[in-house]
Amino acid sequence: MQEKRGLGLPKTKENRRVKRKDRILDAAEALFARHGFDGVSMRMVAEKAEVDLALASYHFGSKRGLFDAILLRRAEVLNETRLAALEKCQLEAGDGGPTIEAIIDAYLKPLLAHGYEEDEGWRHYFELVAQVNNSPEFGGQLMTKYFDPMARKFMDAFKKALPGADPESLYWSYHFMSGALTLTFANTGRIDQLSDGLVSSKNMVAAYDRMVPFVAAGFRQLCEKE
Amino acid sequence: MQEKRGLGLPKTKENRRVKRKDRILDAAEALFARHGFDGVSMRMVAEKAEVDLALASYHFGSKRGLFDAILLRRAEVLNETRLAALEKCQLEAGDGGPTIEAIIDAYLKPLLAHGYEEDEGWRHYFELVAQVNNSPEFGGQLMTKYFDPMARKFMDAFKKALPGADPESLYWSYHFMSGALTLTFANTGRIDQLSDGLVSSKNMVAAYDRMVPFVAAGFRQLCEKE
DNA sequence: GTCTATACGGCGATAGAC
DNA sequence: GTCTATCGCCGTATAGAC
Numbered sequence: 001m002q003e004k005r006g007l008g009l010p011k012t013k014e015n016r017r018v019k020r021k022d023r024i025l026d027a028a029e030a031l032f033a034r035h036g037f038d039g040v041s042m043r044m045v046a047e048k049a050e051v052d053l054a055l056a057s058y059h060f061g062s063k064r065g066l067f068d069a070i071l072l073r074r075a076e077v078l079n080e081t082r083l084a085a086l087e088k089c090q091l092e093a094g095d096g097g098p099t100i101e102a103i104i105d106a107y108l109k110p111l112l113a114h115g116y117e118e119d120e121g122w123r124h125y126f127e128l129v130a131q132v133n134n135s136p137e138f139g140g141q142l143m144t145k146y147f148d149p150m151a152r153k154f155m156d157a158f159k160k161a162l163p164g165a166d167p168e169s170l171y172w173s174y175h176f177m178s179g180a181l182t183l184t185f186a187n188t189g190r191i192d193q194l195s196d197g198l199v200s201s202k203n204m205v206a207a208y209d210r211m212v213p214f215v216a217a218g219f220r221q222l223c224e225k226e
Numbered sequence: 227m228q229e230k231r232g233l234g235l236p237k238t239k240e241n242r243r244v245k246r247k248d249r250i251l252d253a254a255e256a257l258f259a260r261h262g263f264d265g266v267s268m269r270m271v272a273e274k275a276e277v278d279l280a281l282a283s284y285h286f287g288s289k290r291g292l293f294d295a296i297l298l299r300r301a302e303v304l305n306e307t308r309l310a311a312l313e314k315c316q317l318e319a320g321d322g323g324p325t326i327e328a329i330i331d332a333y334l335k336p337l338l339a340h341g342y343e344e345d346e347g348w349r350h351y352f353e354l355v356a357q358v359n360n361s362p363e364f365g366g367q368l369m370t371k372y373f374d375p376m377a378r379k380f381m382d383a384f385k386k387a388l389p390g391a392d393p394e395s396l397y398w399s400y401h402f403m404s405g406a407l408t409l410t411f412a413n414t415g416r417i418d419q420l421s422d423g424l425v426s427s428k429n430m431v432a433a434y435d436r437m438v439p440f441v442a443a444g445f446r447q448l449c450e451k452e
Numbered sequence: 453g454t455c456t457a458t459a460c461g462g463c464g465a466t467a468g469a470c
Numbered sequence: 471g472t473c474t475a476t477c478g479c480c481g482t483a484t485a486g487a488c
Contacts (some may be wrong), residue, residue, distance in 0.1 A: 020453080034362050038264035041481060052455055057453090057483060127362050136260050139414030148420055155420070171421045174437045176406035180439040183405025184398075188365030195372055195397045196382070210398045210448055217447035218440035246471085268464060277472055283465060285471090 021050040024056050026121060029070045033127035037067055037138070071132070074125045075146040081110040082150055087155060101216045103157045104177070105169035111185065112208055123187065131179065158219070165223035173222050177215045184211065249275040249338065250282050252347060259353035262362070263293055300351045301372040307336040308376055312383060327411045327442045329383045330403070337411065338434055356412035359404065366370070384445070389448035399448050403441045410437065 018026070027049035031040040033128045039215035044065055046053040085106035098106075116122050132138050152175070158170055184207050191201050199206075244252070258265040268289055270278040283302050286292040295342035311332035315324040324332075342348050377400070384396055410433050417427050425432075 004289050036262050036264060036363075038262060038316065042483085054456085054484080055454065056278050060481095063482070064474080066439070130360045131357070133416075134360040134412045134414070135262070136353050136413050136415075137262075137265070138413060140416045140419060143414070143416050144419045149260065151420055167421070168425050169427045169436055171417055172410075172433060173440060174420070175410060175417045175433075176437065176440050179409030180405040181405070183360055184401060185232055186360045186362060186365065188360065188369070189364045190359075190369050191397055191401045192379055192410035193366060193370045194400070195393070199394050199397045206394065207398060207401075210395055211402065213447050214399060214402050214444035217443040219416065221443035222436055267462075269462075279464095280466080280474085281472065289464065 010076065020049070020051050020055060021059050022107060024051055025070055025073060026060065027051075028056070028066055029121060029128065032067060032070060033131075036131055036134040037063075050105050064126045070125075070128070071146055072143060074122065077111060077114065077152040079147065082107060082114060083153060085110055086153060090157065097160050098157065100158070100219050101159050101212060103154065104212050104219070107154055107177070108181065108208055108211060111181075112204060116204060123185075124186035126182075127187050130182040156157045158177070158223075162223040162225075166226040169222045173215075175220045176218060180211060180215065246275070246277050246281060247285050248267040250277060250292070251296055251299060254282070254292055255347060255354065256350045258293060258296065259350035259357075261291075262357055268292075273440060295369060295371055296351075296354070300348065303340065304336060305373065305376040307339060308333060309379060310386060311336055312379060316383065323386050324383065326384070326387050326445050329380065329387060330441050330445070331437050333380055333403070334407065334434055334437060336359060337407075338430060340429060349411075352408075353413050354409035359408045384449075388445065388449040388451075390451040395448045397443045399441075402444060406441065 017052065028040070029043045031044055032225060042056055045051060045056055045066070049056075050094065055171065056063075056066055056112060060069050060206065074089040089106050093102065101169050111122075129143075132142050151158070155174060158174070159165070159167075184201075185200055185204070189201050191199050201207075251269060253273045254266070257270055257274060268282055269279055271292070273283055275282075282289075282292055286295050312329065315328040315332050319325070319328065337348075337352065340348050358368050379398060381396065384400070385391070385393075388396065410427075411430070413427055415427050417425050427433075
């Protein structure tokens with residue numbers, strides 16, 4: 001049974017537990033993650049959030065405003081968590097500085113925090129970021145806006161850990177890592193099909209365990225002075 | 227000046243040089259590459275191709291039919307070129323089989339063939355594939371349909387080159403390579419901004435030169451029995 | 453904050469003339 | 471193969487009542 005809402009109607013536990021504005025964000029996040037910006041209409045969002053059509057425009061100004069709010073909401077959390085992990089491994093490493101593996105770990109592990117396995121919100125968010133990252137229309141602008149200040153701190157750490165490395169190789173290495181990471185979290189199910197079900201794209205822990213050594217070896221090969 | 231077309235109108239050199247059906251494919255490829263499937267309308271396609279609105283539906287049945295035709299057109303060429311490169315390096319290698327580097331090279335180098343630098347059609351195509359690859363809606367289905375038979379032959383080659391490797395690690399390694407590759411060819415301009423202009427995302431030769439050793443080192447680290 | 457109603461244009465697809 | 475014309479639906483956004 002679909003619950004009724006409206007002026008003067010009883011505020012159910014469900015309606016009070018998650019506020020309408022957040023319900024809109026969650027519903028839109030799930031829809032944008034699957035269909036992309038242009039594949040989603042405000043009507044779809046309103047229906048999924050069980051909220052009136054006009055409400056999303058009221059809260060976020062426009063469809064694009066809603067999209068940006070979704071990207072920003074979790075970017076702030078993710079950036080803080082990553083930078084905290086970076087600082088922690090830098091403190092623990094002391095004078096020599098952290099290893100490549102430790103830096104990559106600080107970059108990747110936060111994606112599995114925040115209850116990735118349990119919280120579909122974060123899973124939707126990473127699917128969305130995968131699409132934004134690979135979009136010629138949005139990728140350059142939005143990834144820069146939401147993630148570059150964090151990414152630059154990681155680039156500094158990589159530079160210190162790989163003294164004398166060709167800077168261009170460092171940036172390409174970071175880019176390859178970003179591509180591998182976002183496709184892995186894009187959750188397209190393609191690896192399941194290619195492997196005839198041997199590998200599950202849902203098993204992010206298995207992917208993470210392999211991504212750290214894979215990427216670290218790439219960085220070393222390309223950037224390490226022997 | 228916009229040239230007139232129509233029944234009985236003079237067939238200009240331009241109109242004969244590229245047939246209308248191909249003009250539709252080229253125009254739609256460019257638009258889908260930038261805006262994605264849902265970000266493009268049949269009206270935009272018709273205008274860019276300078277053909278009538280009804281013509282795209284006539285030739286391809288529907289918008290989705292046009293989209294699939296675009297993916298198929300160059301997938302056939304790319305798959306053939308990649309498989310020819312794979313067979314060539316296998317023949318040259320003899321009994322021991324090719325190295326990881328040679329296999330990866332056979333996978334990556336064909337993207338730079340077909341006149342990548344000169345032919346914007348191929349550049350658009352790779353931008354489109356990057357988005358499809360990372361789409362939860364289309365990625366699993368379409369990448370499997372258009373690229374898996376080719377990909378499975380490469381997986382076989384990797385298995386032979388890395389005897390005793392954990393199969394799951396092999397598939398994840400392939401997946402990381404695919405993510406790094408498609409983001410690199412997505413042409414979002416993000417690496418330009420992150421590097422303050424030091425690195426150009428247009429310089430695909432520089433990217434290719436680094437992607438082969440980066441990915442090969444990852445494969446070895448993860449899959450090589452010492 | 454929320455809802456009703458609606459403006460106004462763009463959408464994919466097709467029927468039928470030529 | 472190509473073009474004209476059109477159908478019916480859906481898109482975003484907003485004005486104004488409550």
